[in-house]
Amino acid sequence: MRGETENVVVQKHATFEKNKAIQKEDPFIEDEELKERRTNRLSVLGRVMVGVLLVVAWELFTRIGILDSYYWSSPTTIVQTGITSITEGTLIQDLFYTSGATVLGFILGTFIGSLLGLSFWWSDLYSNIAEPYIVAFNAIPKLALAPVLVIMFGIGFSSKVVLAFLMTVIVTAVAAHSGVKSVDKDLEKMLFSLGAKRKQVFSKVVVPSAMPWIVSSLKINIALALAGTIVGEFISSRYGIGRMILYAGQIMDTDLVWLGVVVLSMLSILMYLGTVWLEKLLLRGQVTQK
């Protein structure tokens, strides 16, 4: 009797094991998304690790003297300098000053540049006359003009905005002009055949067609605008991260220079993310077409 039950139990156990084995042998389903998620997770992890490694190496090398901490500062010193600059200095005000001038110049430059580039659609004659001047103006190293601009607009906020503006306006105009040139002529023809007026063709076909070109210049523009602002602050200014770096250099406070560079880098990344968001906003609908 007992032996029988044992036997049954053993048998049951055997079928259970078998089922488990079958269950383990999952059918292979191609799942691109899962693969992608895995790769994404691993790349995020990898990115963070590389970053941490670099910072740790920087700290370590300056501590043990492979890198001279007088020139290279060190992450911890930079953080400490940052805290004192925030609490006792004017770091926050400087940050607002620099980012304000950059963003304002960027917005003005992008907006006016777009209008300028798009306006070339209206007349071939006008566009042909203007083209060499656009190329010439693009070739001028605008930063070299900075001293004149500071004399013209003063050492205040406006000279920085003007520099950021000049850095971006032509780049955008050139991009928008390329966009205008690439508009599908048949689309224009189709709209005219539907009885559209020129301004309707402009707003319904030309502007949306050129939008990806304008948008593609945004990321470059924000970096250019920042460079313009900083050079403006280098030349002459009472506030701003650029002025702080220049001052720190003059009194040979390398920790403060490094702090300025780190803060500017973070600002640059933040503004870059801003343009990514702006890109999504401006290309709604167009993104789905790809």
Next chain:
Amino acid sequence: MSKLEFVNGSKIFKKNGQETVALEKTNLSIEEGKFVSIIGPSGCGKSTLFNMIAGLLQPTTGQILLDGKNIVGKSGQVGYMLQKDLLLPWRTIVSNIILGMELRGVPKKEAEGRALPLMKKYGLGGFEYHYPNELSGGMRQRAALLRTLLYDQDVILLDEPFGALDAQTRLMMQTWLLQIWGDFKKTVLFVTHDIDEAIYLSDEIYVLSPRPGRLKEIVPVHLPRPRDENTLSSDEFVHLKQKLLGMLKEDQERLQKVE
């Protein structure tokens, strides 16, 4: 009275200092509600003719009369659809379809109110708020044609609208077009170089001849309507096809001799 007339119309282009006759003096007269096809090899002035009727090109000589009124150089008087669907990629299908009405100033709500039921009826139901890239070629052509129809002109010009579609989709679209034509009672001018398509769809076929472009012959089609796949194998269909093939072949041989 004819719906659309092209009286003594011609077009000469000048390129590299040389004058090219795109279309010799031609007379067309199209009756209201007819389906007229224009066939001929490339370079016979089909597209030039259409661009002139659509008001996008100025004829060298002649008049274009719509209901007896001269429409030379006036765009927007007839519906015009090209081989490419030319849907705006950043607009949904429904807002592409109402484009013509929108340009005329019809409020968006009202325009959509007219477009949506038609989209359902003519095989675009469920795709109203999709973007053009999400649709097949046939679907996109349907949307483009509905856009042309909703522009509300009595005459519509179709320039090889099914040229880029595969054979099966093409046949389906032709039947679909006949259905729409029957419902809307428009006067249709249809350019194609597919002889089968021309016979299957038309009341009359204008055969154009190239270099210089000119009207060679007008061939009436007396096949009974409604037409379906069986029409394609009827005796009269085959007879007409042979006749048209013969005409196009003459032109080809003539051109080869010139070259």
